[in-house]
Amino acid sequence: MPDSTLSSRTVLVTGATSGIGYETSRQLAERGAIVLLHGRTAEEARAAADRLVAIAGVDTDRLCTYAADFTRLDEVEALAHKVVAEHPHLDVLVNNAGIAAPERHTVTTDGNEIAFQVNFLAHYLLTCLLEPALTSDPGGRVVNVSSSLHRTANIQWNDPNRARRYSRLAAYAQSQLALTVFAADPRVTAVSVHPGICDTALMPLYAHEGVTPAEGATNVVRLCDPAIEIVNGAYYDRAERVEPAPAATEDRTIKRLNKLADLLIGRAA
Template structure:
């Protein structure tokens, strides 16, 4: 473990997360595969080993992102087990339900799973990222973030809810968080992997490329050997222009502080 990069991929039990873990393992990394349940983590592990992954470089982490307490518990376990973290890939996401639903923590479920859980996990794992020579965060964004807006007075969408709007908001928040991370000195990028045939596709498009295609730029950007534009937004491997608010330092700071309050993390 000490010689290979240590990388955590959230939402690694299927889709882009699974294929990203597969690519990172093939490149010689030690991969911590996160899944929502132990059963899903075990099934994904079995599939990766059958595909040729070295078992000693494949570890598991479990947390249901609809429960922030489980995110905190998982982070504590990782802090106790690993000497550093070379890359954190925040991939876990949900398309959200057709009607507004709150988690046990009191947040709109799409906003929590796609953004707040990633914020909490990233902030909690900062000690491990800091122990790497240049611990990197890769946030899975979407081109749909450009259609989102951050209504700080109603982030949980009590007044107006549509599945598409809350998904776009969650991806916009994650992309703005990328800016905030770099302002705080943590190398980070966000990436739209393309229109990919995953479980989310049916809600936003009719056809997409294989998950392995979407994983390729994600694994590339996560690699410590890849030079990246800190705070950059990528579409595939290519830097692209994000929504204007992504470059707004005041908006990034405000989101950081609000997210800290909502997740109980010190700002």
């Protein structure tokens, strides 16, 4: 049955074709939201929508599909422009797409370490470009699906691509710290959430077992609900609001990260 607080709200979920992103999309659609499903390819996005209709019984009219490979910033930019053109009012953006950093140091065609780009820079660019849609009416919000591993991280300001000293765990943690810091940017109201250790492709970074993606998704969907009051920059560990790593709320770090991100995505003045 549609939930009155989420009914007809428009939500874009990145990385919606599997894991927490897919389950978040399912729960949002079941509660009456209009869900924009993002996948790496059009085929993957369409397949996810078809599964939601066939298996979960979601109304096809509540689903729209979009594609962009986050290892290519030009595709992220094209995605944002298409979403704004088709949905000039966007209630929620769920920045969920993510990858585990590979064993070997890998750089995208844009010149960025792949985990830093997919997990943070692509979402930074997407959020900045979607700002007009998210702020077209009061109440627009961003939910960053982050990680408790952000507490172990530090941002290598002079070598964000970690070309000199690479560790897959450190690279992944750095991307999650950056995403958590970005939630405190004042341009759009945003929060970060560690949804719990879930049985997804990222689980080997944490442990040998975890809860189901559906259980993790409930912690994301909760923060999409306008009935839940949020404070910009807040960080949640599952359903509980807790303090993030100290760097995540430092004005100096926020400004420095924005400057770095603008430089790496080619938006620097």
